Amino acid sequence: MWWRPALREAAESLGAAVTSAIALGLAFVVLDAAGARSWLDVLLAAVLIAVGHRLARPVLRVVASVLGIVGAMVAGLAAQVVVAWAALTLVAGIVVRSWLEVLVLLVVASVVLASGRWLVGANDSSYVVGDVLRVAPAGARRGETSGARPRGLLVVQLDGVSREVLVHAVQAGLAPTITRWLRSGSHRLAGWWASVPATTPASQAGLLHGSTAAVPAFRWWDKELGRVVVTNHPVDAALVEARLSDGHGLLAHGGAAVSTMFTGDAPTALLVMSRARGRRGPGPGTAFIRFFASPYVLTRTIGLTLGEMVKELYQGHRQRVRRVEPRVPRRGAYVALRALSNVLLRDLNTAVVAEQLLDGAPTVFVDLVDYDEIAHHAGPLRPEALRALEGLDRVLHVLVQVAARAPRDYAVVVLSDHGQSLGATFEQVEGASLLEVVRDLMTPETGGGRAAAVRSDAREEWSPLNALLGASGGARVTDRSAPAASGRGGARRDAAVDASAGADAEAEPRPEVAVTASGNLAMLWFPRLPGRVPLEEIARRWPLLVDGLLARAAIGVVVAATAHRGPVAIGARGTRLLADGVDLASAVHGQDPLAPYGPRARPDLLRLAGLADAGDLVVVSSVDRYGQVHAFEELVGSHGGLGGAQNDALLLHPADWTVEADLCTDVDGTSRLVGAESVHQQLVRWQRALGVRP
Template sequence: MADAGVSLATTTVGLAAAIAVVSGVRTSSPLAVLLTAVVVAVGALVVAPLLRPVARFGGAGAALLSGIGAQLAVAWAALAYVPGMHVESGWSVVQVLVLTGLVMAAGRWLWAGPGNGYVVDGVVRRARRAASAAGRPADDPDRPAGLLVVQLDGVAAPVLEQAMEAGLAPTMQRWVVDGSHRLEPWWARLPATTPASQAGLLYGDSSTIPAFRWWDRELGRLVVANHPADAAAIEAGLDGRDGLLADGGVAVSTMFSGDAPTGFLVMSRTGRRRGLGPGQGYLRFFTSPFVLVRALTVTVGEMAKELYQARRQREHGVHPRVSRGGWYVPLRALTNVLLRDLITSIVAEALARGVPTVFVDLVDYDEVAHHAGPTRPEALRALEGLDGVLGTLERVLAWAPRRYRVVVLSDHGQSLGATYEQVEGRSLLDTVRELMAEPDAPGVTSAGGEDFGPLTMLLTRLVGPPRRGGAVAGPDRQAVTSASSAGPPEVVVTGSGNLGLVWFPRHGARLTLEDLQELYPGLVAGLAGRPGVGVVVVDTRDRGLVAVGEAGVRLLEPVRAGSSALVDGTDPVLGLGPRAAEDLARAGRLPCTGDLMVVSAVTASGHVHAFEGQVGSHGGLGGAQSWPFLLHPVEWEVDEADRTDVAGRRVLVGAELVHAHLVRWARSAGVRR
């Protein structure tokens, strides 16, 4: 009741302020404004069920359009027919909605600080009423079990620990201090990218994913993991695995479905009909009074904040840094506000319905850290916002029909550093072509399209024909188009953070070191000697995979090499971090990996050099990118036999083992069969 009173009060204040400003709306008494706020709130509750058939058959797009239409209709009716109110036009109604949302967003920020708790206010009230009707108290311990897994994309374990100490992650810190949860790192194997780690987390298998993007010789084109058609093809290869979300789970904002019967904003399903998920799941967000308007208002504010923060970096001479203009400004706002609020609403609805397992990926921190740096103030503030989402969902958990255990984890970390192009003065593709002695060789490069994933997903669903894979936005689109225009290029170079892969597609199979020495005699040694390069991995005819550095060579598969010495000269993997040799050997045998696999140089402080335009990156080795975290209930123990010694710590190695524990925990709690 108190929540409803606060919500009504803030709505009334917002309406009063908007009516005072908009010339096309007048009122004769404060009581009329209060009554208008009541009508708007009740009208939304009445209209939402009537729109369910529209959303069920029309999907997310129909839910959006009908929800906005319902908001306008309810607001117009309230302003036109409540005694003491007068409105002149529909445009005046739109102005009132926008200004009310702006006032309410500003008021919440001044009163309670940043947060999106308003998104779940209605869900919490409904869940509380349902619990009361069932005679179930808050936090009832006798409820059946449930599992909520929240992925904080790109957050390294040491960064989360730093945020906790700085008071920027109070929700997670409270769980650890109170003793309900345990925080520990795990090791993300090469490639330390979202598609590989998420395939491992959801299916227990990442063996078909060599990077974020790669050349497929059989298909004769570039594969990009966050393109809907490619994500669907990758997931098809994972069929038959033990999907984490089988048995009635829900996937929200993920790359793959994890065998969930229901998915919202799932990339691998976006090319299908209603690929954004059941339209009913969006109705609460789109029809709630001022929720969508407030989200849009704060989205505009996020754009202004990004412009200010980017300018601040330039004026203060912060280094390393990259350009933060262009498409990134609206993309950050879309991801960090509008989509985050929508995702929070969808997850809250699933929890209130009692879905047995929910897996959601929140990408806010990862997006900001790529452009600002992993430990820069704006990145840590983004992490603070994600911790706020956890606090928001806690309000729903108390009244949900299941007693949810919450696991929070990340898929990888990020490492800081100047880009390869900033160090070398040219791209990796241009470096390779020069060392081939063919500077004009037809080539394709692809990097930097990760930010466009959410936009690609929405465009594909709205305008892209599913049979052709849908629409694609961002730099990767141009690379794919170039690669398929007139036969295979002579050389393809892709960057996944500081992991670079190089192919020579006009040759039907992977080239060995001996082949490359005959074709391009100065290529491998010249590439390994570049200041921005740490190691080059290449296959050989007789000795298996080798890692080539500026002053030495290391055999990565000594069993195949027989009696040969393990290292000749200076070991090139020294300085790349723990498990470098093991990770390079595994990654070098993944299908579709490059003829050459390049990892950038790693400085003594753990800085790396991304082969794309990112000051914070992941995908290769070095720094904190290989150290994601796992925050799990203390009663769910990690099997000691599954741990491995890494840099003096006993940790799980690989997302596959994290998946195995999630499934084991879910079954022990009765969430999974």
């Protein structure tokens, strides 16, 4: 009947008003200074607050369009206080004495709402989206369509989740939404091989733009620019995208990119790293105003963010008390980082994606980083990391609910960019950082001086916040005049260098060696020498370097170019030529150094060695029989190189879709997509089948 959608809409609005009234009423009970005469007065105030926010939104959208995301946040918060003050003042039976009381009432009411929803097992993110749905066009709310809806594609990236980890989560009951899809037969779980470098920027370059050729690692020395390029710096992300883009990316035809490294040529880019320092920054403020201005939503999110910080402190303490090994310190800035990424950014992303679905974007691609952040510091299969998957599964449930009311009939694909592997860090195993080891091996035995070196201090986990804030960072240069370090605490002199300095970098003296790390993959460059430096030249100049690296138990293989035989993988007890067309007997001398890494090691390292900006030396940590590796960063869960589950990415797609055989390669007896470029090609074919791409 025609009246049923309207009745359902009215019931939803009334239910929201009653829920808000209960929260406000309990807030009045908690605060002695403020008071209300009756519950009816509180209900009337809740209704007035909701109406006031609806009336204020057009003005807020104008403000946000001028001032951007920061203006949207400030205006939204101010509007919440002003509207609440006006509503509470208009109701005769309510007494509030100051703006501060109004603000405290809103915060307490938000905490009550969040606590109540937790007690009844309600979905956290559904509250954010519930507001978006209520202010959406009536046709979208009621699911009205004229005939069959056109198709659409929603791609959700679960950052860092391996296929193996998702299977564990399903078996543990932590992913009920995905479990229902699999058991009902609506979706099929497959995997794909995340080629080296198994990092977010490389995989997203392939997924969104169809090429990873411009991304040899998470961070690298660019000999042409004369500086370190770090992909979670907005300026550098824009530089990389300019090298990648041909204008026909995955999202080129009306798509939307949310919280990604690159745009995929999307006309709508929100919280995208490569656009964070552009004219529109993280995106137009109007895209975020509903989230920031919605009654109780932002204050509730802030409350949950603080709660997440407390949870992290407790969980980190539990690891230390129980002496869980391996582990890394989980204090300092990471506590706030986890809270911001796992609550604030997740809620913001959910709200933004919901709006894009209700606006009918043909393809929407979003990256959710919750699991990846926690797994880096806790471990890929540790309880807190798996619990993050529980939250991501709830987000999927909410987005499917929104998609059911969208003007398009969205198919949902869930994928990851890589997995993660557990292991003690290189520094924990060896007692020194890779940079310190390299400088010692390049230094004459007299110990008189140390090689001038550069390294990047940017951390991958700051990527989402860099996109939100439009932040940029630098590289650290270690001056060659620093005295030899004594163990881990040796003295040295540091100078800050802007990693996006461009031409100014040429004025700085180039370091003798540049060392960067991407998980258990590291690279060394010799910036004072032109082009790719062959192994023979490295051995002549620094005869102790390669052998000294391989003498370390935490290093498994070093890859270098040779003058006449192409790239070679060198291990402690043997070597292997990487070139195609060489039979195994001729390629291997001594023990095969790639044997522990599986059948994809040779082609992956050969491809990596052929990239223009690959290191003069490529270093991969050792891997044990349990798949544990050693990150060259202080991360207990890592990815970037080879070993363990880091290359086992997931692909969850509608069951009636096929992964086409001509795009697949045999990997240890299983036919699967290899490399993000292959996944991109498959996604493009699915787009065309849906009619969202010409």
